Every structure is written in structure tokens, then in C-alpha cells.
Amino acid sequence: MNKIADVLVVGSGMAGLVAALSAAQQGCSVRLLSAGMGSLAICGGTIDLLGYVQGNAIADPWQGMTQLPEEHPYRLLGVDNVRLAMDSLRKTLEDHGWPMHPAIIDGHDGNTRLPTIMGTLKPTWLLPPGVEPQTLATAKNILVVSVEKLRDCRPGLVIDQLKRYKEWADRTYTPALLPSPFGEAHRSISALDLARLADRPQTRNWLLDNLAQFAGNYDLILLPPLCGSRADLALQQQISAIAKCPVVEMLSIPPGVGGLRLRDVLLRAMKECGCTFIENATALHAEVHDGCCTALQVNASGVVERQAAHAFVMATGGILGGGITMTPGTVQETVFGIDIPAPQDVGQWSEQDIFGNHIFSHMGIRVDSAMRPVGHEATPLWQNVFFAGRTVGGYDYAAEKSGLGVAIATGWQAGRMAARAALEMNGKQQ
Amino acid sequence: MNMHISPDKCIACTTCVVQCPVAEATTKFLGPRMIGPAYERFRLLGLAEDASLHYCANCKNCDISCPQGVPVSSLNMLARAEQCRHHSPSLRDWILGHGELMARWLRHVPAPLKNFGMLNPLTREVLDALGIDKRATLPAFATQTFRQMFAHIRQPGHKRKVIYYPGCYVDVYDPTTGVDMVWALNRAGYDVIVPNEVVCCGLPLVSNGFWQHAHANAERNLRELAGWRDKGLPLLTGCPSCALMFRTDLLEYFPDLISKYGPCRLEDAQKFLLETMDDALFEATSTAPVVSQHVIYHAPCHLRAQGNGLPGLALLRRIPGVNVDNADAGCCGISGSYGFKKEKYDIAQTIGSRLFAAIRESGAATAVSECGTCRVQIRHGSGLPAKHPVSILRQHLEGLH
Ligand SMILES: Cc1cc2nc3c(=O)[nH]c(=O)nc-3n(C[C@H](O)[C@H](O)[C@H](O)COP(=O)(O)OP(=O)(O)OC[C@H]3O[C@@H](n4cnc5c(N)ncnc54)[C@H](O)[C@@H]3O)c2cc1C
Ligand code: SF4
Ligand code: SF4
Numbered sequence: 001m002n003k004i005a006d007v008l009v010v011g012s013g014m015a016g017l018v019a020a021l022s023a024a025q026q027g028c029s030v031r032l033l034s035a036g037m038g039s040l041a042i043c044g045g046t047i048d049l050l051g052y053v054q055g056n057a058i059a060d061p062w063q064g065m066t067q068l069p070e071e072h073p074y075r076l077l078g079v080d081n082v083r084l085a086m087d088s089l090r091k092t093l094e095d096h097g098w099p100m101h102p103a104i105i106d107g108h109d110g111n112t113r114l115p116t117i118m119g120t121l122k123p124t125w126l127l128p129p130g131v132e133p134q135t136l137a138t139a140k141n142i143l144v145v146s147v148e149k150l151r152d153c154r155p156g157l158v159i160d161q162l163k164r165y166k167e168w169a170d171r172t173y174t175p176a177l178l179p180s181p182f183g184e185a186h187r188s189i190s191a192l193d194l195a196r197l198a199d200r201p202q203t204r205n206w207l208l209d210n211l212a213q214f215a216g217n218y219d220l221i222l223l224p225p226l227c228g229s230r231a232d233l234a235l236q237q238q239i240s241a242i243a244k245c246p247v248v249e250m251l252s253i254p255p256g257v258g259g260l261r262l263r264d265v266l267l268r269a270m271k272e273c274g275c276t277f278i279e280n281a282t283a284l285h286a287e288v289h290d291g292c293c294t295a296l297q298v299n300a301s302g303v304v305e306r307q308a309a310h311a312f313v314m315a316t317g318g319i320l321g322g323g324i325t326m327t328p329g330t331v332q333e334t335v336f337g338i339d340i341p342a343p344q345d346v347g348q349w350s351e352q353d354i355f356g357n358h359i360f361s362h363m364g365i366r367v368d369s370a371m372r373p374v375g376h377e378a379t380p381l382w383q384n385v386f387f388a389g390r391t392v393g394g395y396d397y398a399a400e401k402s403g404l405g406v407a408i409a410t411g412w413q414a415g416r417m418a419a420r421a422a423l424e425m426n427g428k429q430q
Numbered sequence: 431m432n433m434h435i436s437p438d439k440c441i442a443c444t445t446c447v448v449q450c451p452v453a454e455a456t457t458k459f460l461g462p463r464m465i466g467p468a469y470e471r472f473r474l475l476g477l478a479e480d481a482s483l484h485y486c487a488n489c490k491n492c493d494i495s496c497p498q499g500v501p502v503s504s505l506n507m508l509a510r511a512e513q514c515r516h517h518s519p520s521l522r523d524w525i526l527g528h529g530e531l532m533a534r535w536l537r538h539v540p541a542p543l544k545n546f547g548m549l550n551p552l553t554r555e556v557l558d559a560l561g562i563d564k565r566a567t568l569p570a571f572a573t574q575t576f577r578q579m580f581a582h583i584r585q586p587g588h589k590r591k592v593i594y595y596p597g598c599y600v601d602v603y604d605p606t607t608g609v610d611m612v613w614a615l616n617r618a619g620y621d622v623i624v625p626n627e628v629v630c631c632g633l634p635l636v637s638n639g640f641w642q643h644a645h646a647n648a649e650r651n652l653r654e655l656a657g658w659r660d661k662g663l664p665l666l667t668g669c670p671s672c673a674l675m676f677r678t679d680l681l682e683y684f685p686d687l688i689s690k691y692g693p694c695r696l697e698d699a700q701k702f703l704l705e706t707m708d709d710a711l712f713e714a715t716s717t718a719p720v721v722s723q724h725v726i727y728h729a730p731c732h733l734r735a736q737g738n739g740l741p742g743l744a745l746l747r748r749i750p751g752v753n754v755d756n757a758d759a760g761c762c763g764i765s766g767s768y769g770f771k772k773e774k775y776d777i778a779q780t781i782g783s784r785l786f787a788a789i790r791e792s793g794a795a796t797a798v799s800e801c802g803t804c805r806v807q808i809r810h811g812s813g814l815p816a817k818h819p820v821s822i823l824r825q826h827l828e829g830l831h
């Protein structure tokens with residue numbers, strides 16, 4: 001451990017993990033610190049890029065990007081950079097045995113509408129291995145499976161809901177409820193509990209035996225995300241082979257399981273790059289001099305430690321993640337204390353319609369194309385400080401369905417730019 | 431007493447549920463989100479306690495993972511204290527909570543006799559009937575306590591001094607780790623003071639529900655350590671659980687004592703040693719021939735909870751000849767005395783199985799971890815010998831192979 005890291009990343013959600021990898025791939029020493037796990041750990045396992053623009057569903061996210069407002073992170077980066085970022089992530093996933101892919105429509109990649117455990121459809125872009133949009137579109141005879149005592153997923157409800165969508169109406173559905181493998185349980189079980197049974201070879205048979213009884217009778221099986229909690233391609237293949245048809249997981253409410261698989265891959269990749277991971281450390285304040293940040297003050301179980309670095313990436317997750325602090329009338333970035341303009345009247349922050357255009361959900365740091373926070377004149381506040389993910393302003397991930405996509409694109413850029421800044425600083429010092 | 435921490439920061443995101451090793455291993459446990467912040471609301475309304483509270487191992491993975499900073503494990507421990515005020519814990523829990531006190535009572539009995547007394551098959555049957563699983567490997571008393579051995583160490587007489595808090599595991603069961611620590615600190619240019627007054631940090635007392643006893647231990651320790659702290663001496667420990675207890679837990683459990691004595695935040699001795707290396711006070715070089723050794727490191731949860739990364743691992747990486755893997759396979763399952771308990775033994779083994787497999791598959795001949803009971807569990811689960819990082823440091827720098 002050198003006293004001064006090249007790049008210090010704060011936050012271990014998707015944006016922080018991608019930033020750390022991206023900086024490490026440029027040859028930097030990277031230290032990542034985090035006060036909690038970030039929403040990737042509870043997300044589903046698909047990657048949204050862009051599902052809606054101004055409330056309209058779009059099939060081609062790349063096309064859709066060009067219609068976004070100028071301050072949107074994708075526009076700041078430019079479509080080409082977003083592509084590079086996604087290619088880089090896909091390569092990392094593929095290299096670690098978890099290749100994800102988009103639907104290909106007329107030679108272009110595009111969105112897929114995937115069923116959720118509530119029976120609704122949600123547009124998303126990168127799909128986990130084994131999920132083929134073609135099968136989803138053409139399967140006629142579909143088995144919808146859930147498990148006894150799994151509170152959140154009811155096959156009957158899923159089927160009723162799915163039938164209301166034109167593209168899913170004209171199919172034959174069969175509901176099935178598997179017996180719970182847990183017997184007496186003191187709490188309601190979750191898909192994650194079941195997924196973990198599938199992780200261990202000793203307990204995997206529960207799932208395999210239960211699916212074997214349906215083998216050959218259906219062209220598609222939909223089930224909750226219970227096919228393992230790690231990025232284990234062989235397991236996915238084994239499951240589909242036993243069922244003799246594609247087995248597709250529906251998207252779930254937290255814990256969504258699939259996000260854990262992505263996290264699993266990214267943590268492994270980070271470890272291979274020699275990144276250091278400091279858990280349970282909260283960044284408190286920044287030390288800044290002459291337009292540069294030199295260190296962050298960090299709370300390490302009650303002791304304030306100084307974490308020095310040549311460049312910094314803040315991937316602190318916005319309002320929900322802890323990166324933005326709100327008090328009535330003021331909104332501030334937590335560590336650097338950057339003011340975020342917001343109407344004085346809190347009543348104006350949101351609209352009546354929950355799917356409306358809320359000010360609070362766009363709130364975040366204004367950045368330049370390198371992901372440096374900018375002041376009034378659009379000039380960077382510091383040369384070596386970069387922001388990524390949900391702390392960046394100008395987009396509404398929930399309305400657009402762009403959450404992990406923006407986290408990846410901005411994380412990739414922030415990591416790369418931080419690496420460049422760090423190498424420059426390093427050069428100046430030597 | 432009747433202390434409560436507000437549960438209202440919890441946004442019910444389920445991140446802690448994903449990370450809790452006990453919830454992963456058994457559906458008998460309600461899980462951190464429900465047993466911690468959610469149930470706390472019922473407690474505030476005076477509703478009865480949930481029957482699965484005792485399954486919380488106080489391993490702190492919930493705290494590490496929570497993005498909102500909810501101190502879930504402390505909510506659980508405070509609830510347990512409250513529960514134990516109404517229903518006294520069992521004899522079994524008394525025994526497991528009071529290891530150090532028993533050792534003090536038995537201090538005049540020779541170790542082989544004590545160990546025979548405690549570890550012979552007949553006693554193990556009796557203990558098993560009391561609820562200490564006979565399949566568990568219990569640590570054996572050392573022939574001499576650390577403090578008895580320390581009294582005979584001739585130190586170099588450095589002007590710079592540090593306070594070393596050995597923790598009861600080192601004191602009672604594993605004195606050589608303490609002696610190796612003194613050696614390392616001496617070599618880094620410090621003489622070591624081990625205050626006579628200090629006792630067990632109280633973690634096993636808290637985990638087993640002996641709140642008043644934990645309070646008494648905390649008072650005795652803080653009274654003693656505050657004096658040294660005020661003289662400006664670094665307060666060090668090699669045991670991650672002790673460190674965490676002094677750095678955060680005592681502040682949440684016993685605010686009365688903290689306002690009386692102020693916090694005494696023990697520093698991780700491995701981090702301290704690493705910094706002496708950075709400052710060139712300590713050179714990790716040796717005149718002895720370099721012997722290569724492949725070891726695998728396990729990070730105790732209570733170390734991960736401290737927000738200082740893994741200084742023990744970094745220290746191992748500085749030792750010439752040592753090739754170290756980071757097992758990075760989660761909790762070992764033991765959580766102090768948790769894994770010794772009959773109704774929890776299997777849970778603990780399930781939790782640790784991923785770590786044991788990683789250790790066995792690594793091909794390393796030795797496992798390394800800072801925490802004494804993690805090492806007990808690793809030996810039991812993987813069959814490999816397990817050592818503290820300072821012991822590996824000393825072994826290589828002194829050529830003691
Ligand atoms: C329940 C849920 C499900 C979702 N599902 C999907 C999905 O299926 N697909 C999709 O594309 N998107 C999904 N999203 C959106 C997507 O998860 C987020 O937009 C994206 O993950 C944000 O990533 P982030 O890294 O910016 O922030 P976060 O994941 O929030 O990470 C922030 C990190 O910073 C840490 N942190 C904050 N402040 C500090 C500090 N001061 N010091 C140290 N650490 C700090 C936090 O603890 C955390 O680790 C979902 C979101 C939620 C909440
Ligand atoms: S302390 Fe450990 S066992 Fe207890 S709830 Fe938290 S994670 Fe689970
Ligand atoms: S305690 Fe923290 S991690 Fe657990 S559900 Fe509440 S907010 Fe989420």
C-alpha cells in the first residue's frame with residue numbers, strides 16, 4: 001500500500017466499480033472506499049440504457065439518445081463514448097464468464113421488454129446469458145413458475161397481467177407452484193434464498209429435480225430470479241438443459257438477485273487489477289488547494305483518517321445513496337459541499353403525478369464532458385475531481401429507465417479522466 | 431438503561447439482508463432489516479420480542495453494507511440486553527461469555543489439567559448437554575498467559591512507547607501471538623506497555639447477554655486506558671474485535687461511560703506497523719535467507735467494519751518470500767462463541783464452508799487472520815494451521831522456519 005493512491009474512488013455501486021476498473025485499466029493504482037454497498041446489490045440483473053424519452057417508449061436507445069436534452073449525461077459524453085463505455089463493460093463481463101447481450105432488431109441492437117414478477121413489462125437493454133428476445137417473442141406454450149411461500153410472485157397474477165399486453169396475449173400459459181424447499185421457516189422466503197440453494201451443488205437438486213418434471217412440455221419457462229446468486233454460466237446452462245427449454249427469470253423487486261451477479265464479476269475484475277477496497281469508510285470532507293483536491297477526510301469507525309490521492313472519483317449515489325444531502329430549501333453535495341440549485345419552495349420539487357417530471361429526480365451535480373463538476377461559468381471547479389452515477393444531475397433514471405446505463409457510462413469516463421489527471425499530477429511531482 | 435437507537439434512517443432497501451451471513455444460512459432468522467430497524471418499531475411500542483433475535487451473530491455485515499448508516503447490529507445487541515434483563519441467559523451462555531473470568535479463577539491450576547478438565551470427552555458430553563456442541567473445537571488454555579510471558583520479556587528500552595491491549599484471546603489462549611506483537615513493535619522502535627488493569631473488552635459478554643458485566647469491564651478498561659491516552663501514547667491492539675468494540679460499540683452501548691472517560695479508540699496494530707514501515711522506522715528485511723511461503727489470508731468481519739481496509743494483508747505483502755492470496759470468501763461463521771453453540775454450530779459451518787473451500791483450494795499450507803476465534807474456526811473447518819500476521823512477519827524476518 002502506497003500512502004498516496006493514484007485514484008481514489010468513493011462509492012461501490014455500479015458507477016464506483018466501473019470507475020475503479022476503468023482507472024485501473026489505464027495503469028493507475030486505485031483505492032475504492034465505500035460506506036455501504038450501493039444499489040447494484042439489490043438491482044435486477046439486466047442493464048437499462050434508455051427506455052423512454054420524454055415519456056415515450058423507444059426501441060433504439062442509441063437513436064433515443066440524440067433526442068435527450070443537452071445537459072443529459074449521455075449528451076455530454078456523446079453517443080460514441082457511451083458505446084465505448086458499454087463495450088468495455090461487456091468485455092469485462094464476457095472475460096469473466098458472464099456475457100450479456102442486447103436484442104438485435106434489423107441489424108441494430110435495441111431494447112427488450114422483459115416480464116417482471118408482477119406481470120408487467122419493463123424495457124431494458126443488456127440481457128443476461130440465455131435470455132433470447134427471439135424466444136420471448138415466439139414462445140407459444142409458456143410455464144409460469146413460482147414457489148410456495150414466495151410472497152412476491154404469484155403465477156396466476158403474472159399470467160393475467162401479461163395477457164393484457166398485445167405481444168403476450170396470444171399464448172398458452174400454465175401456472176405452477178413448486179413446493180418450498182425450506183419447510184418450516186421463521187420468515188417469508190425470498191428469491192434470493194432460493195437462488196442461494198442453487199449456488200451450492202449440495203442443494204441445487206431441489207431446483208433441477210423440480211424443473212425436470214416439466215421437461216419437453218413447454219417452449220419457455222418464466223420464473224423469479226432464483227437460478228443462483230453468482231455469475232455462473234454453467235449453472236444457467238444446466239438449468240435450461242434440464243428443463244429442455246429456455247428458462248428466463250422475471251425481473252423482481254429488491255433483492256433483485258441479478259445485480260449480485262454483476263457485482264460478483266466486477267469485484268473479481270477489480271481484485272485482478274489490484275484495486276484496494278476499503279469497506280465501511282465514510283468520506284466526510286475534501287481538502288482542496290488551488291483548484292485541486294489533495295485528500296479526503298474519512299470516518300473510519302470513529303477516527304478521521306486522511307486518504308490522499310492524485311485524483312478523485314465521487315460515485316456516491318445521489319440523494320438515495322448519500323451523495324446529496326437535502327434540508328428544506330437547500331440541496332448540497334455531501335463531501336465537497338457543492339451547492340445544487342433548487343427552488344426555495346419544496347412544494348415545487350415534485351409533481352402530483354408520480355410518473356411526472358419531478359425536479360428532485362433530476363437534481364444532481366452539473367458536470368462537463370470529462371465529468372468534472374462545473375461552476376456558473378461552466379468551468380471545472382477542480383482539475384482532479386470527477387463525478388459519476390446517480391450524483392450527476394440532468395437525468396431521471398426511474399422515468400427514463402437509464403439507471404445502470406448512466407452509471408456505467410459516467411463511471412467509465414470519470415475513471416478514465418481521473419487516471420489521466422493522476423498520471424499528469426504524478427508526472428509533475430517527479 | 432432502556433436505550434434505543436432510532437430506526438428511522440432505514441429505507442427498507444434490503445441491502446443488509448443480502449449481506450447477512452446468518453440470514454443466508456438459515457430461514458430460522460428473521461434477518462437484519464426485520465429484526466433490527468423494523469422490529470425496533472414494535473419494541474418501542476412495547477410489543478414482545480421476536481423469538482429469533484438470538485440468531486444474530488453480531489458479525490456486523492449488515493452495518494458494513496447499509497447505505498443509510500443504520501447501526502443494525504447495535505439495535506440487535508441493545509434489544510438482546512433488554513431481553514436478558516427479563517430472562518437471565520443460560521449457564522451455557524454464562525460459560526461462553528466469561529472465558530476470561532474462568533481463566534482467572536483457574537489461574538493456579540496447571541494448563542494441562544485445566545485443558546483435561548475442560549476438553550476431555552466426558553466434560554464435552556456435559557458441555558454438550560448444556561448446549562456447547564461437542565463437534566466444535568474449543569480453544570485450549572495456554573501454559574502461561576500472555577501477561578505472565580510478557581513480564582519476562584526484556585525490551586530494548588526505546589524512548590517511544592505504545593500501549594498494547596492484548597485482548598483476552600491472546601492473553602488466555604494464544605500468548606505467542608502477543609509475544610510476536612511485542613517483538614514487532616520493538617523492532618519498529620517502540621517499547622510496549624501492557625497495562626495490568628485491563629480486562630476482556632466485553633464483546634463476548636454483550637453477545638451472550640451479560641450487559642452489566644460488560645459495563646463493568648468497559649468501565650475498568652476505559653478508566654485505565656484514558657490515562658494513557660491522555661499522556662498521548664498510541665493505544666494498539668492486534669485483535670479486530672477488541673478494536674471495533676473500543677472504536678464504535680462502546681460508544682453506542684455505554685454513553686454514560688463515554689461521557690465520563692471519553693472514547694479510547696484502539697488502533698489496529700497492523701496498520702500502525704505498516705505506517706512505521708512507510709516511515710522507514712521498520713525495514714521488512716532480514717539477514718536470514720529468504721524462504722518462500724504461500725499463505726492465504728482471511729479478513730475478519732470486525733476488521734472490515736473498521737473502515738481501514740486490510741492492513742494485515744498489506745503487511746503480509748511486505749514480507750520477503752511470502753506469497754499471499756486474499757481468500758475474500760465472506761464470514762468464517764464463528765463470531766466469537768456463536769459457532770460453539772449447539773443450535774448454531776451447523777449454521778456456523780454452513781457460513782464458513784465457502785471460506786474453508788477457498789482455503790483448501792488455494793494450495794496454501796497456512797492460513798492467516800488477525801482474529802483469534804476466526805483462526806479457531808479456520809483450523810476446525812479447513813484443517814490448515816492458522817496464524818496471526820505478526821507471527822508470519824516474525825517467522826520470516828527472524829528466519830524461524
Ligand atoms: C431497487 C432498485 C432497483 C433498480 N433496478 C435497476 C435495474 O434493474 N436496471 C438498471 O439499469 N437500473 C436499476 N436501478 C437504478 C440503478 O440501480 C441506479 O441508477 C444505479 O445503480 C446508481 O448507481 P450509483 O453507483 O450511481 O449509486 P449507488 O448504487 O447508490 O452507489 C452509491 C455508493 O456510494 C456510497 N456512498 C455514498 N456517500 C458516501 C460517502 N460519503 N462515503 C463513502 N461512500 C459513500 C454508497 O454507500 C454506495 O456504495 C435500480 C435502482 C433501485 C433503487
Ligand atoms: S450482525 Fe451479522 S448476523 Fe446479525 S443481523 Fe447483522 S449481518 Fe446478520
Ligand atoms: S438497515 Fe440499511 S440496508 Fe437494511 S434495509 Fe434498512 S436501510 Fe437498507
Ligand code: SF4
Pocket residue numbers: 596597598599600630631632633634669670671672675766802
Ligand atoms: S474481542 Fe474477542 S479476543 Fe478481543 S478481548 Fe474481546 S473476547 Fe477477547
